[in-house]
Amino acid sequence: MSAVEEASRTSAERVWQLLEAVPDPEIPVLSIVDLGIVRYVQQAADGRLRVGLTPTYSGCPATLAIRSAARAALDAAGFADVALEEVLAPPWSSDWVTPAGRAKLAAFGIAPPPARAAREHGPLEVRCPRCGSSATERVSEFGSTPCKAHYRCSDCREPFDHFKCI
């Protein structure tokens, strides 16, 4: 590996690290990397690094805030020349939330979206993030943000958010 390639690889790793520290504005326990919306950090033909970001929901008001926060984090660390690009295809789904992201959601009190494998083997099971019971019921498919649905636990009786599965 040449010195130039080595330097660019190191820069890309550094950019990933910086983005891992950018929180989602509505669920700050998750970083935008946990959320699965950073598609790539790669070097373009002109040598500049490009970051691909994908929106979660078309109308999510956080999309612009996320872009600004990522820009600010990169600029502050001396990566002002890194380009941010919007990527639409393939569309984001809750399957892009990383395993670390799912664990953070559950610890924060938001039931994470079931993994694709679990969904394909039977009905959707949403566990209460407080008591762990699977005796839960959906109150509404719509919650406090586009990505969440409103649930209630039939055992501990607590209401909770479920990160919607799309």
Add this chain to the structure above:
Amino acid sequence: MSAVAEPGARSDPTLETARLRYVLRLADTSLVLGQRLGEWVGHAPALEEDLGLANLALDLIGQARLLLGYAAELEGRGRDEDALAYLRDAPEFLNLTLAEQPNGDFADTVVRQWLIDAWQLEIYGGLAGSSDERLAAIAAKSLKETSYHYRFSSGWLTRLGDGTEESHARTQRSLATLWRFTGELFAPDEVDERMSAAGIAPALPEAGGRWQERIAADLRRATLQCPASHPYPWHGKRGVHTEHLGHLLAEMQHLQRTYPGARW
């Protein structure tokens, strides 16, 4: 194959004019319906439905932004998505006439939403395989959202139709009021035919047949009667609107018209 990758495609003026009009029709339908749903915020029958309608509105306005951004590029006259949304007059809007109909009561809103959700399922579903890569990407993303919009609206249609005597009667009345605007949904004109011949958009007669089947099945489940077809075709997608669109735009565009160029 990508439309962008074909060097000859962009130099065909009739195809490009049709493409712009087609994208504006989709964009304006989402924008106008999103604006209508926004009027419910703080007024819906229950908190959950208030949040649900606001969520639908957000998704629709998000879809409209993606589509208007594309339309602005296709138009190439220096207008951006905001100029297209806030600075066009009613005859330049190409939304389906159904989308601009007033919210009425909750049954009117549910019936309007369900008819358009089922339409979007067919249109976005077909566009997801479009030869126009940009439209295909927007459609694939929007289709995920339309799927749960349709769960919401068809679920409420069943509950209202198969609910109390009052909710049944009101929903049947909403159907009678709004059905006249459905003739436009799948009646192809030269723009639709051009798009479908170029492999960009789905063929409307086939899509319309699937829509009819879905609508009929949902109505049976909701114990509602399908109204007779209405002979008069509305032409919102040609820019001919009911009086309601002007009032909606007066509110939506008020700020930009009063303070041109105002920004956050």
